[in-house]
Amino acid sequence: MAIARADETDLLLPLHEGVHEARPWTTFLTRLRQRVRADEAGLIISAGLEERETHLLVPATATIPDDRSWRRALRPGRAYAIEEREGFGRVVRVDEPGGAAAWLAMRRKERDFTAADAALLARLAPHLAIALRTRRALDQGRAALELSEEALARAGIAWVGFDGDGRILSMSKGAVAVLGARWAGSGVGSVVASLKDDAPQVVRVRDEASPWILLIPYREPLEASWPRLATIGLVATRRMGDEQARAAVLATLFGLPPSEAKLAAAIAGGASLSEAADQLGLTIETARNYSKRLFAKTRTRGQLDLVRLIGSSVARLV
The missing domain is CATH 3.30.450 (Beta-Lactamase)
Structure with missing residues (x-):
């Protein structure tokens, strides 16, 4: 049985548009709850192998059952009755090609749902699968963009x-x-x-x-x-930088003690030897002694060579 024209407007449009909502599918769940006169409507999304779940419930105080073993045993696309002591419920499982799974559920306290209500839930399942796939792609794109932004900002x-x-x-x-x-x-x-x-x-x-x-x-x-x-x-742009973190990286890369690593980080940040000494609270003689050991351990011939070495290493990204 096809979805009625009124449901195309009231349910399908919010379902597909819901991928762009800050709290996805809230409008769709609200409309579904109103459409079947349910007390609660909910969508539980599992991120696959990570076993991480997101619960989207309308109203926010809804209490859709959370029995994972029972939910995972359901066949996708078929509406099932929710077994509980008080009230009545229906749930349908949807599998997303990328590995995620979702359960669309609705509950009433006073009377059971009709066969037509359950059929509507089953007919919505393939559309929900498409919406889940779209939302997953959007989330992956956002994550990739955020990672790229962070990496480029550091550079x-x-x-x-x-x-x-x-x-x-x-x-x-x-x-x-x-x-x-x-x-x-x-x-x-x-x-x-x-x-x-x-x-x-x-x-x-x-x-x-x-x-x-x-x-x-x-x-x-x-x-x-x-x-x-x-x-x-x-x-x-101005690079994001943390001299303490850079010193820790340099210590790992070149086997430097903390004092020499801090001096190397200061020099890499553009400070002269005397400026680095002031920054670190060292005398100029102590800074010179540190720098000699530093140049020997990094096999560099002076400050310019040291800056070039650090600039070509991953330490420049910190």
Whole structure:
């Protein structure tokens, strides 16, 4: 039996749109609860092998049964009665191709659900599977973006994506901080549109006092249904840095004691030997003695060589 036209509007649209809600599918669960006159509606999502579950309940005080062994024994796509001492319930299991599973459930305290209510739950199952797959892809994309943002921020890099006409498609948080949320690429669009082959260009963002932006042509491997990314703009930002953490990394990389590792971290941060001594509360003679042992252990010939070594190691990312 097909889903009624009214249910397409009241249930299917909120179900598919619910992947974009901050608390996903809250509107859908509210509508489902109203549609079948249930006291409670809930969605329990399991992240597969991690055994990590998310419970989305309407109202927030709902008490959908939480027996994992019983739920996991259900066949996907079929509506089952929930066995409990007080009240009546129905649940359907949905498996997502990526390995997640979900259970859509509803409960009443006073009277049992009809066969039509259970059938509606079963008919919603394939649509819920699609919505789960979409939400999983969105969450994975967000996680990848957050990791990329963190890594690039540590390296002191921000990015802007342009289409073929020089319009901004997206900006990293670092780029927003440096260029401003309302920056529209004034004076850059014509340069972006004129880029040829694989020749990078550098231009000022706005005027002589503004940051430089490096423009690199991008060849997108897949066709997209929206404006395609044509150019990547890279902007240098202030690197995230933690000298204590960098000293700990340097100690591990080169087998340095804490005192020498702290001196190496200070020098790598741009301090001269005397400045590093002041920062660390050392006399200049003590700093010189540390530096000699430091150069010997790292097989470097002086401060410049040491900075170059650290700059080519993973310690520069801390």
